[in-house]
Amino acid sequence: MQQPFSQDILLQTSMVDVNGRWQPGSIFRVMQEVSGAHAEGFGLGRQPLMDAGIAWVLSRASLQMDEYPCYGQTVTVKTWPGKGRHAFFPRHYTFHVDGREIGRSTTLYVLMDIVERKMAHPSRLPGQLPDYDIPAPLPTPGAIALPETEPLESTHQVCYTDLDFNGHVNNTRYMDWFADCFDWQEHQHMELSDATIHFLQEIRPGQLVKLQLRRDGNTAVLQGEADGVQRFQLKGVWREK
Numbered sequence: 001m002q003q004p005f006s007q008d009i010l011l012q013t014s015m016v017d018v019n020g021r022w023q024p025g026s027i028f029r030v031m032q033e034v035s036g037a038h039a040e041g042f043g044l045g046r047q048p049l050m051d052a053g054i055a056w057v058l059s060r061a062s063l064q065m066d067e068y069p070c071y072g073q074t075v076t077v078k079t080w081p082g083k084g085r086h087a088f089f090p091r092h093y094t095f096h097v098d099g100r101e102i103g104r105s106t107t108l109y110v111l112m113d114i115v116e117r118k119m120a121h122p123s124r125l126p127g128q129l130p131d132y133d134i135p136a137p138l139p140t141p142g143a144i145a146l147p148e149t150e151p152l153e154s155t156h157q158v159c160y161t162d163l164d165f166n167g168h169v170n171n172t173r174y175m176d177w178f179a180d181c182f183d184w185q186e187h188q189h190m191e192l193s194d195a196t197i198h199f200l201q202e203i204r205p206g207q208l209v210k211l212q213l214r215r216d217g218n219t220a221v222l223q224g225e226a227d228g229v230q231r232f233q234l235k236g237v238w239r240e241k
Contacts, residue, residue: 002132004078004094005038011073017187021068022075024179024192028061028172031093031105034077043127046165049111054120057112057202058171059088060141063195065095065103073097080132087111087122089129092136104137114166117202141196144235146223147216152181156209156224168202178222178234181213190218194237201231 015026039045039056049055069075075095082090088108095103111120156177164170174197179187203209207226214221218238224231 002080002130002134004080004132004134005034005041006076006078007034007037009034009075009077011069011071011075013071016071018184019188020071021191022070024063024065024195025172025176027063027065027095027103027105028175030075030077031079031107032170032172034093035079035091038079042130044125044129048126050114052124052126053114054111054124055114055166056089056109057166058197058199059108059110060199061105061107061171061195061197062138062141063103063105063192064138065191065193067102068191069097069102075102080134081129082106082132082136084122084129087119089122090136090140092134092138094137106136106138106140108141112166112202141198144196144198144221144233146221147214147219149214149216151212151214151223154181154211154213156211158203158205158207158209162203163205168204171197171199174199174224174232174234177211177224178220178236181211181220181222189241190238191241192236193239196235198233199231200233201229203231 009030011022017023075097077095079093082092087110091107093105094101113120162169162173203226209224209226212223220236222234
């Protein structure tokens, strides 16, 4: 059985929050970079896909953290692809500090035609994904139920730092938007234990995103729409530190 791809990440100042702990948005950025490095190793990184007119884009993601490491600690990130299902490509992650597993994630990727801006058929993939017979650390991200509470509404104008190589809001920014819905003082005594994200439609440069945050106890769901189309949902469950 193949072993997961593994990379050690030293937590630096740009990766931690006001409390010196690993930011949730930074976790997603590290996942993106580590999975990219892994894909490069078997010929399915960014350039070969661009040459084929396609790109990896995230469709769903779930994250579960038992604890958050701090500035100066080294996190070992392990990742491996799961077995593809129709047009969806699972990828899994676990996070380790001093040999202890402290968190995990399961994601679903799809291929996007970078010109037509729609899903591309898996047959366009310029190579084969390796076969890993390793169980998923979390179930496939499921449906998100909306709390039956009145939403807190706001807007966000898509800006320069939201955008990535693929010409749309990068998947990691949605977690930043969610975290920013909560006052920094709440982050002093609460931390995110679980998160589930559905990426429904891409958000492009210049769009105005209408955000709705619904809270019910320790659960919160953030939804975003642009031009009358639902673009994403993000559910987070908080716990006391």
